[in-house]
Amino acid sequence: MKKFIILTIGIIVLGFHVTAQIARISGTVTDESGEPLPGVNIVEKNTTNGTVSDIDGNYSLSLQTPGATVVFSFIGFETQEIPANLTTIDVQMTAGSLGVDEVVIVGYGTQKKESVVGSIATTTSEELKQMGTPNLSNALAGRVSGVISMVGSGRPGGDDAEIYVRGVATLNSDNSRPLILVDGVERDFTQVDAEDVESFSVLKDASATAVYGVRGANGVILITTKRGKVGKPTISARYTTTLQQPTRLPTYLGSFEHALLRNEALMNDGLNPRFTEQDLQHFRDQDSPYTHPDNDYFEDFLRKVSYMHNMNINVRGGSDRLRYFVGTNGMYQDGIYKQFEGARTPTNAHFKRLNLRSNLDFDLTKTTTLSLDLNSRIERQQNISIGDIGSTSLFSEMNTTPPYFYPYRLPNGSYGGNPDGGANIMAILTDYGYNQVNDNILEGTFKLNQKLDFVTKGLSARGMVSYNSYFERGTKVGYWPPTYTYDPQTDTYTEITEETPPWISTVDGDGHRRRNQMEVALNYARTFNEHDVTGLLLYTQTQSFANQNVPQGFLGYVGRATYAYKQRYLAEFNFGYNGSDQFDKANRYGFFPSFSAGWVITEENFMKNIPAISFLKIRGSYGEVGNDKIGSDRFLYLQTYNLSGNYFYGTDQSFGSQSALYEGDLGNTNVTWEVGKKSNAGFDMKMFDSKFSLSLDLFREMRVNIFTSRNTTPNMLGVGLPRENIGKVENKGFEIETGYDNRDGQLQYFVRGMFSLSKNTVVFQDEVVPKFEYMRRTGKSVGQNFGLDVVGYYTPDDFETDGSGNLILSEAGNPILKEGNAVPTWEAVQPGDLKYLDRNNDGILDTFDEGPIGNSRIPQFIYSISNGYRYKGFDFSMMWQGSGGNHKFITGSGAYEPVRERNRFLEIHKERWTVERWQNDEAINYPRLSSAQNSHNHRNNTFYLQKGDFIRLKNLELGYNFPKRITSGLGISNLRLYAGGTNTLTFAYIKNFDPETGSSSGTSYPQMKLWTFGVNVTF
């Protein structure tokens, strides 16, 4: 280690011998309208010698080689290369076409966009920033084709999206998440500030992901953060304030209607009504708030609007030796719980984040570059004191407590309670305290890049050491005040729940996690006449630590070779050779190759005559990629014995915990990774001066060796079966992206659209041959919903009646179904209950009648349409995003009528079946009400299965850039004001909750719509 330090210092010292400058150029850079353009990068070609234009567009640069070519580049403008044959060079930059990035981030490197043959989608920092959300994972929807993102909750700090690349191709959706790397290291990316993001790439096909080998099968997302650029410091500051509102909240009925319907439900089941005429009168008149309250919890306890503030300041620049990007970002997001006077502690949810980032690149010598990236972040989440930090208790209380249940406060100031349980929400938000979780995150990377042109031209080597350290701990403060009921007649209080004195405790949270990663690589890139050749050989290893667990290891060798002839014919070979400690020694290493080829047709001479088509490339790839995410139990290949539980014997205190040991699930030494065999074909085209673009990708994947359990072994075996690599799933689909960008003239505009579809089919899983073919899950999609088909409601016509039309009751007091009706087996039915399809026509309704209904939970298709205009300083853009082809069961308190004293009635319950409503031909949209969990109606069936399709105005932004002539007087190079909206309009089949909700009963923290106002200043 000591030697290493000496060597490093030595390298730094040696590197400071600099060559003398020989010539000098200067001039002014302007844009098309002649306005001076500050901040343009001006670099001597093939060197790191450069500068940037100042506020008046002026620059001067001393050249290392007289007469060298000078490169002028600026984001959004065409890059120009001009030979330095004059001492004064004035340059007019022309705007480049939007969205055309020269370089694409690929696995372990970068490639020129034109020569990429893999299927890679990208988005820009600008687009991600527009989304206004503090969580980067929420900003993806609709931005990148082939990426499905579902946001289940809007809780500050707890709003990570569920992300899938090209849908799902394996049997367990937990194992189907993509690999996500930030600056080449597996890191938590959700809290990276969008401002700090330089590029965002999604690698989809085998050609792009094979280098990630055993971890690449579910797709890979690469995020790079900004780095320094040679030039004067550019200071950029952004401040936004955001108004948050729930996208949707369910509408529940008030006390009077609740009481009426509850009575009806009880009477339907032959029970006595719960509420008397007098009760109903009180509810109607609202004249007895202490005994007959009518609470509106959402109104009383949720804010109309809550705020979020986000600030980012960064400085980017560099000299000939050092380039830097340093920045800080602070964010505060408030929750939507109301706060009340006299609260013991703040109880509202919130999320705070402070982030410091420093990406430094030093040129130690002409050939050696050292980079040091340090990113540290502290985060704090707060939520109510009940449950863990992700607790949805507050929402489940609001969603399940009937409106009459208790008055919030009694005349003497104490809290109201109810013998049937539940916590007083007013007390939760005033006295219960809070749960806070603090996270400290430190991420650091040290990189050394050495050009080895002296060995052979074009060769370079690099090494990287990196670590991530996460630590999470929290504090919980609690106090449960007593609750009472109050009788105004006698002015007496009866205690319902006892007081729990104040307490404070430590929340362990995730504890300590650490990941160390190391990488060394050899790179080769050289052009021989018309042949472009590149190569890469890389070794990487990772070790992860989490609290007391045995560290988890991974290592891999990576190779890539690319060849291009005349920029016209492209070929690429990639491989990953990986080992993972998930597997037995004999099966530890896997080889994952991929091949791809492309043809840039527009480079051919015969295409030069067709000026309309400015670019056309066709490409194809085939390869194999692995997935080693096979569940949380890591040593599946070992047969182990586990301690668990205990057995009691003996007569007195001497017994107690006699620990017991048992044989764990059988080991399977053959455990290995899943293999995705992927093929991809597509083309990219640009037409009409590159204004029109179109890309299409077709893909097919056969995922084999899916890790799943056998289902055909008798339970007589008596032990948990090892899972085996036996499943097979096919996933196929396409992605299409198209757009039209017009940047000519005063009014500039664009229209873009994308559509992705993926559909999977279970080809094999070890399934017992079911009694009926429709029960078979093989051949259907992963996660296909199963249930009963509702064909209508039972009506009195379905039952035996006596002469006067009254229902005849059986001995046990149940109506008797007429002959010919299939007999339900769950419980006795009565008119108004759901009528199911007797799928197998056996005259009996039972679980054998459950067949596939709807699709699976994960959307099959996603799409977005965006559109924007720019006129003078104004710009406007919007994006509509939608997804569909999926179904969700909405059950429990999100759909059922109250099945016990707690729970609430929804609007739809007013449209229930009753004999009067049926006779009057009124709209009937709900079965008759039950007083308890109705095992006939409350089943997985088509009635409770809802289409997940939705389309929403995902983003809306209006901005204004002040003219340079105004701002430059203030020393500001750019000043922008903008206002935007996120999720502001939603159209969906699921009405009561946000369509992306993660909870089937809708009791998660609601997803938010955001109104953002921001200012951006660049100096």
Add this chain to the structure above:
Amino acid sequence: MKNYITIIILTALIFSACEGPLDVKPYDKYEAEFVFSVTKKAEEYVLNTYNVLPYGNSNSNGYNRLDGGDAMIASASDEAMPNMSGSTVTYLTNGSLSSTSPNPDNTWNHNYQYIRAINLGLENLDYMPEVDQELKEQYYGELIFLRAFAHFELVKRFGGIPIVTRPLNVQEDLAIPRNTFEECIDFIVGECDLAIQTLLAPEEASGGSLGRISTGAAMALKSRVLLYAASPLYNGNGYDGSGNSLICYGSASPARWEAAARAAADVINLHYYELFSGTGLTDGHTDTQTMSIGEKNYRDIFYTLAGNNELILVRTSALSNAVEKKNTPVGYTNGEGTTGPSQQIVDAYGMVNGKQIGDQESGYDPADPYTNRDPRFYASIFYNGMQWSGRAVETYIGGADNATGATNATKTGYYLSKFMKSDVKIAGSETNTYHCFPLIRYAEILLNYAEAMNEAYGPDADPEGFGKTARNAVEEVRARVLRPSDAAVTAPAGDKDAMREAIRKERRIELAFEDHRHLDVKRWMIGPETLGQNLQGMRITKNGDNYSYEVQSNVSDRVFDTKMYVYPIPQNEINKNKAMEQNPLW
């Protein structure tokens, strides 16, 4: 030069990398050989196999609790009904049971899981250190016993089942056919005999070792198994009359009763076990003043661990009040009142004078039904007006424990109070107690003996010189709770049928709610008149200070079909095992 230095650094990094981050092993998991070569670990392994002994979802609930720990299997017999709405136990009583519907009492997986664990233990015991030879033999006996016990748990539910005596291998052909009923019985009895050779003696399995399996337990299991085998369900042509060897012997033989009598006599003649009748104010009991000696003697069986020589095979629980919570009537804070005893079982309890309530001379008054009843009634049933925890139990319509619409309110007018300790607090500053759940207790052995002796030799004969007649054994059981003069059984001398009736009645109340009744009525083949009868309850109305009592003829529909004498083999096992045969009529 500096370039070379860089190369050296990079190379150094590569070499430092090759330390093998993949070479890790879990510290907290063991392999078989290690487990058994350490005596402490071997003991832990054996202890885990004890978990095959039936209990609910938690070792504090006692017995064979089904339905997530709320319902008792008693609620699937004519003893009771579950008070929870939608309890899955009703699948066993409403005729909806089929091979594909979930069977709440399906212990197939549980028992085969432990049979495997036991077999694996037997295979590896030899790794135990030489010095612990004695312990090794004890563990051997325990494993053999538990394997026999698990097999019988399956046999009494399903008939003949595949006997498994080695750990099966997932790769082998698992199409294993069922053994015949006779093979199963012979196997279980043989294993009991084998286990007896190395198990602890009864006196060693007490005190700190109470709950460990003793020779007495093995002999007692043998008594139970042989009694079942001699019973009409099996000792003949089977419930469907086919003589199918999977479910019966195919022919009747009185010798089976003789074998059963001898097995019971062997336990009795150990002269170690006795009916528990703790005298004096042991155990901190506070209610003695309001409790007769008989009631207290009987109640105490279920939480007295020290000096309780009635326990032959027992599961003990940690300090807990789960049993009290599960059973306390719903009007008490935290009372869950999950079980509603039937009018049938209430009527089966005689009077304190030993007579049945139907007897003219019993003194039973239908208008005051809970006075002067058999002490075991008071120790088993919560009835209207019973004093408990500072107030009278109110199960009358609208009473505190039978409020309209209250969760788990009784539909029978009763709650279960057996197994509960009366001074345990379940609300406020809660208190706990130890419990024990006898899986086999001496009273059962006496009743096994009485039943087998009566069938083999009649009520008053003891030709083998075992030491007592059938009548003696029944009276011994009764004498714990009744005055000696009232304990006499009134069946005429030599009247086998009357004695059979008396024995069955005695067994019904003595062993009520202890997982016996639903199987006893099946082996006696009296399903239609017991399990097939709708459950009765008591509707109690309060008029001023008086109550009126009205028997409800049907508080829970019951269906019994001949095939229900056994459970169907789970369809999944048939689907997955080509050699598996379904039970007749299913």
